[in-house]
Amino acid sequence: MKSPFYVTTPIYYINDVPHLGTAYTTIAADVLARYARLRGADTWFLTGTDEHGIKVQRVAEQKGTPPQEYADEVSAMFRATWPRLGCAPDDFIRTSEARHKAGVQDLWRKIRDRGDLFLGHYEGLYCVGCEAYYTEKDLKQPGNLCPIHGTAAETVKEESYFFRLSKYADRLLALYEKNPTFVQPTSRLNEVKSFVQAGLSDLSVSRTTFQWGIPVPDDAKHVMYVWFDALSNYLTAVQEPAERRRFWPASVHLVGKDILRFHAIYWPAFLMAAGYADDELPKQIFAHGFLTYGGQKMSKSLRNTISPADLAESLSPTVGVDAVRYCLMRAISFGQDGDFSIDDVLARYASELGNSLGNLLNRVQPFAKVVPSKGVTGPLEADLAAAHAEGAKAAAEAFDAYNPTRALDAIWTVCAAANVYVDKSAPWAAKKRGDDARLGTIVATLVEELEALSVMVAPVMPSVAAAMRAQLGLPAQAGVVGRDQWPFAAPTRSTGEALPGGAPIFPRFEKEKEQELRARFAPPPEAGAAPAAPEKAKTPPVAAPAAVAPAADAKPAVTYDDFAKLELKVGVVLSAERVKKKDKLLDLRVEIGEAEPRRIVAGIATSYAPEALVGKRVVVLANLPPREFGKGLVSQGMLLAAEDDAGIRLLTIDGESGPGAKVR
RNA sequence: GGGCCUAUAGCUCAAUCGGUCAGAGCCCCCGGCUCAUAACCGGGCUGUUCCUGGUUCGAACCCAGGUGGGCCUACCA
Structure with missing residues (x-):
C-alpha cells in the first residue's frame, strides 16, 4: 500500500476574498488529492482560513462586531467557495478554533522548553492611537504620519518573544542538500538556499499590541504573531483525533511563490526547534507561479470582477466548473507563471473538451445500446492499446511529479489515438456490410477506452468523469484505500451491459452566448486609472482626518x-x-x-x-x-x-x- | 535602485545529462471521410530558439554583458 498522502493549501487570510489565485492553489491541491485517492493512497486534503491579527481585529471593531463573529462570517464564505469549484477538502481548519490554539500552544511550549524562544525587544514605528506598528510604507510621508490619526508614529520598543532562527541556518542548508526536492520547482530551491546563505536573523514571533490572536503560554499579555500561528495549522489539523496523526508529515505543501520563504525556511526551522527529526518534516514545498488574467496582473480591482466560480457557472451549470479546472491545470505549466483568459477557456472548451473528448463519446453511441461481444482484435486494436499504455503511464508519472499540465497532455494524446482508431476501424463500414462480429469488437474496444479516459480525467474533471460513466453505463467511481484504480491498461467490459448514452457533455455554445461570455469576462480595461478606489473609502476611519487634531500635526x-x-x-x-x-x-x-x-x-x-x-x-x-x-x-x-x-x-x-x- | 525569475512558430507552450528534438496543439490552406457536437483523419504553412560576445568537436540548453517582461522589495520631491 502507498504511504498516506497529505496535501495542503495555505490557509487564506480573511482580510481578502477568494479570487483566481487562491482558487488556483486550492484546485491544484484538490486535483492532487483526487489523483492520490484514485491510486489507492490514504489521502488527506487540508485547507482553511487564517483569522488572527490586527487587521481583522480592526475591521471587526469598525463593523462593531466581535472579531470572532466577523471571522466566522468571512471564513464561511471561503468554505462555501470550494464546492463551487469542485473542491472537496477533507478538513477545513480555522486558526480561531480551539484545536488549533491548543496545538500551537503545544508547539510553542516544545520550542520554548528546548530553549529557542527568548524574550527581547521589537522595535518599530508605532501609532499610539491605533495601538499598532506600521512600516514606513503604510505611513504618510514625510513625517511617518498615521493614515488614520494623522499623528506621527513613534519609534517604540516593545517586549517580544523571538525565535532563534539564526541557529538553524546550517541545519536547513543540510536539509536542502540532502533532500534536493524539498523545494520545487528546483529554481525556487536556489532562491531559498541563497536567502539562507545570506544569513538569518531571529524572528519576532509575538506582539503585545493587539489581542486578537493566540495567547503565549504562561505569558498571556503576548499574542503569537502571524507566521508562527498560521504555519502551525498544517500540524495542528492532524493532531485530533489521534488516528489522524498518521498523515504527518505532510506530503506536499502547495504555496504561491510569494510565501515560499516562510514555508521553506521558517516552518521547517520551527519544527526542528520543537524536536522533529528530518524525516518528520514536510516532504516537499511546491511553489506554483502567479496567474495573470488576459495578460494583466491580478489586482484588487480585478479580484472583484473575475470570480472563477462565477465564470464556471456562467459557462455551464453542469460542466463549467470542470472546464475551468481543466483550463487552469492545462494552460498553465504548474510551477510557472501563466496566463488565463476567457478566450483560452472558450478555445479549449470547443476544441479539446468538445471536439476531442466529448465528441469521441458520441461517436460510439449510434452503434450499440449494450456492450457487444469483443471478439478477435487486430493490429488497429493493438495500436490503440499501445498508445493507451504509453499515455496512461506518462500521465501517471506526470501526476506523481505534481505536473498536472503534462498529465493532461498525455491523456489527450490517448484521446487523439482513440479518434484515429475510430477513423481507421470505420465501424460504419462494418455495419454497412453486416459484419456484426467486427463491429462488436470495435465498439467494445472504444467503450473500454472511454472508460479508461473517464478515470484518467477524473482528478481534474470529476463531474465530467461522472457524466461519461453514466453514459457508458458505469457506476460512479470512488477511491478505495489500498486499491490502485489507475487504468494502465484499458479495463474490460462484460458483454450485454447497458450503454445508456446521452446528450453531448460539452454542447457547443451559441454564437450569442459566446459573445456574451467574452464580453462579460473580458479582462477589464487597463487598471489603475480610476481615481481613489471607492473600495477603500467604504471603510471610514475611526477618527476624523487631521483637521480635528491640529495640535498633534502642527509644525x-x-x-x-x-x-x-x-x-x-x-x-x-x-x-x-x-x-x-x-x-x-x-x-x-x-x-x-x-x-x-x-x-x-x-x-x-x-x-x-x-x-x-x-x-x-x-x-x-x-x-x-x-x-x-x-x-x-x-x-x-x-x-x-x-x-x-x-x-x-x-x-x-x-x-x-x-x-x-x-x-x- | 536591490534580490530573483523569464524570453522558442501568428497564439499557448514542449524539448530528461550540452549531441537526429527545433517539436505539439490552436489558427490558416489543401485533401479525405461521414459514425459524431459543421465534429474526425491525413497533408501543408510559418522559426536569425530576444540581442551581442565567449566556452565547446558540437549550444535553445553553459558563461559574460545588454534589452524586453514578471514577482518581491524599495521609491511617494
Missing part, C-alpha cells in the same frame, strides 16, 4: 522670509506617463515659463491617470534641488497636492494664469 511657526524662500509657480502639464516598476510614480513634463519644460516625478499615479493630467494647470515648487529616482530618472521640482484617505488631489488654478505665473 513650528515660520517667518515670512522662510516662506519667501519657496519659488512657487503655475505650470501646465505637457505630458505624463507611468514609470516602469514604480507603481506610484508619474513622469511629467511641466511648462513653467522657462526655456525648457521641467521634468517632474510625482507620486500620484494611484490617484491620477496620466491622460487626465495633460493640459492641467498645477502648482510647482520650482527651487527644490533635483531628486534622483535611479536609472536617470531625475525630478526637478514637485507638485503641490492635498492628500487624505480619499486619495491625492492636485492644487490647481482658478482661471487662466499662464505657465510661469508666481504663486504666493
